[in-house]
Amino acid sequence: MPRRDGTGPMWWHGRFRGCGYRITAGREAILDTLMIADKHLSAEDIYNKIHNAYPAVGLTTVYRTLEILVTMNLVFKFDFGDGRARYELVEGSKKSHHHHHLVCKECNRIIEYTDFINDEIELLKKTEKGLSKKYNFEIISHIIQFYGICEKCKKKR
Amino acid sequence: MPRRDGTGPMWWHGRFRGCGYRITAGREAILDTLMIADKHLSAEDIYNKIHNAYPAVGLTTVYRTLEILVTMNLVFKFDFGDGRARYELVEGSKKSHHHHHLVCKECNRIIEYTDFINDEIELLKKTEKGLSKKYNFEIISHIIQFYGICEKCKKKR
DNA sequence: AATGTTGATGAAAATCATTTTCATTAACAG
């Protein structure tokens, strides 16, 4: 049984092993970083955060691990329009909870919101059910993003 | 008054001029291509489609024009996970009507759906109003995408 | 219609995030 207190196997070890992946120091460090993160990190962000404690972990491994995590649906991969992919732990994994994003088209600032999230989720559930039946499409996750101009950018005009 | 029958100035000329942009053959060709398109085109797709009729239009111009169109909110820019940006005319511009997407994580196939779109739009309207007030964020557009496994990929397993 | 200003353009070079290659290391099953 996975612990939550830092001792024993992490919650994700089982899923990792189950998919035939090995547990390595680099992968632990990357997951730890994602769990602590309070922002949407790029591969390089993660590499930089890890580098002091684990100088042996290269950027390549960060990319490779993130790809695995996305495939396993443990991590979301976002394109917020700033030229690099951004990663975020899927909710439920740790502190992250279900939310959606406001994206500023001007400065790429991201606002996370949970307002109306219950109404949204209710509708999404219904929609998912209908769509997966009609198109025989197995829905795993969704993205909702609003694009526009943030408060600060509006003032600058 | 812009015509819709192919004679006279196109519907977008006014907006273009108003922003200080000039009307050029390349830009006409790119807009035409987007209006005819039935798929989500990449910059190179557009370049290839145009190239026979307008050999003078280069890939660089396609990129530059698309950037303008996205900034002007005439075109959506999507990242469907296949390594290149995809573009689609904003609804109302021509034949395109409001819809959302199902994205297959396995083969990157895209399914457009309009089912439940009315319920979605209704909720989105309410959400937009609340969010724009709470965060003082001017909402211009939104993206809703469901990720999962498409019918064909499910059968392959 | 001719002219001048300045935005638009293409070709080639540069960028730069991400991927691939390949020799070496290390996880972990037995």
Next chain:
DNA sequence: CTGTTAATGAAAATGATTTTCATCAACATT
């Protein structure tokens, strides 16, 4: 402890997108 094979880092490659810069052309003005 040992063998098998996935994982890794460093360096090179890739490839979409951007930048540079000399030249062209849209269009406001005359």
